[in-house]
Amino acid sequence: MENDAVEARLSAVYPELPPGERAIVRVLLDDYPFAALGSLRALAERAGVSPPTASRLFDRLGFGGFADFQAAVRDGARERSRLHEFVARSPGPRSPAASPEAGSSGGSSRAGASELRRAAEDLRSGLDGTLAAVAEPLFEAGAALLAEAGAVWALGGPLSELAAEYLIRQLASLRPGAQRVPDSAQARARTVLDLGAADVVVAYDFRRYSPDTARFVHAARARGARLVLVTDAWESPLAAQAEVLIRLPREAAGPIAPLAHEIAVTELLLVATAARLVPAQRLADLDALTQTL
Structure with a gap:
């Protein structure tokens, strides 16, 4: 399981959790992935809950325990801003040969337009959801x-x-x-x-x-x-x-x-x-x- 999938899983289950386990998820997401890399007791103390409460969260998430959860986080640990994530999956810069000034509608230009349309749809649907x-x-x-x-x-x-x-x-x-x-x-x-x-x-x-x-x-x-x-x-x-x-x-x-x-x-x-x-x-x-x- 990749790092971003672990984070997404935490976000997805959050509304379904009891208050103590929600507190653990808030701490994890607030300082992800670093909050996941200390001891279970330290994590529980930061969230103001008991270690058994924290353990129940990781069982609920389908991990074999806190150690397995940490291993999944470490496997793909990386700290990226949302902007970094967006740029990383976007096409690279167009070459001069593919620019409009060069009279070409090359593949990278089409890919850039597609990415822009997808971003606009994300923005529109997110705004609709917010309102x-x-x-x-x-x-x-x-x-x-x-x-x-x-x-x-x-x-x-x-x-x-x-x-x-x-x-x-x-x-x-x-x-x-x-x-x-x-x-x-x-x-x-x-x-x-x-x-x-x-x-x-x-x-x-x-x-x-x-x-x-x-x-x-x-x-x-x-x-x-x-x-x-x-x-x-x-x-x-x-x-x-x-x-x-x-x-x-x-x-x-x-x-x-x-x-x-x-x-x-x-x-x-x-x-x-x-x-x-x-x-x-x-x-x-x-x-x-x-x-x-």
Whole structure:
């Protein structure tokens, strides 16, 4: 069994598992394949479960025990990003002779077009799956918090921070008090210092889940701030802290990364928020000011 097949198997069985075994799978997928390569006891401790609970997972997966599972992981162990995986299975660059400028529609050009169509289909089907999976009441609940909050702060991880930035840029046009969580620890401390029960944090947190995001959210929750969390099917460790939890389905990964799906969900959240705020005058004033500055 190849490494990616082991990882896919973990993802596939996740929804069917009891809570303790889900915790093991989350740890494995969050730090795959490295979390699988230590001792069973260390893995169980990371997941907050007992070693027998971890052992039951590997029996359920059809391995002869944890040692057999580790052997399967080691056989194909490799660390690749989704982009690396996509590029690795794509055709190589076209030669000059096969380029349109050379007047040729060579095999590599046709292969490239085929790969692009397949990627577009993956993206389209993933987006459809995401929008179908997130129920309207979740958007309405999130919009209620964003519309009524004293202030809204958003943050994300290395890629999902782009979705957080998009949310704040658009939300700031609809209402005051919408800001990105700053990057430095000192600036974050000042932000948390002024948070309270009227404020809302929107966090985008996907595998590999961000320790920096977790630290900020825990500190914000300790001050009473409420949390809207956008995460993946395996759920960020912050899921239990969320007042509104929006999970993107496993199929939403797309050909490279799920950013398009995160943006789509953010768009709908903004639409639902705008309907509650009716910000026509604010937008008109913003347009007028933009013309003069």
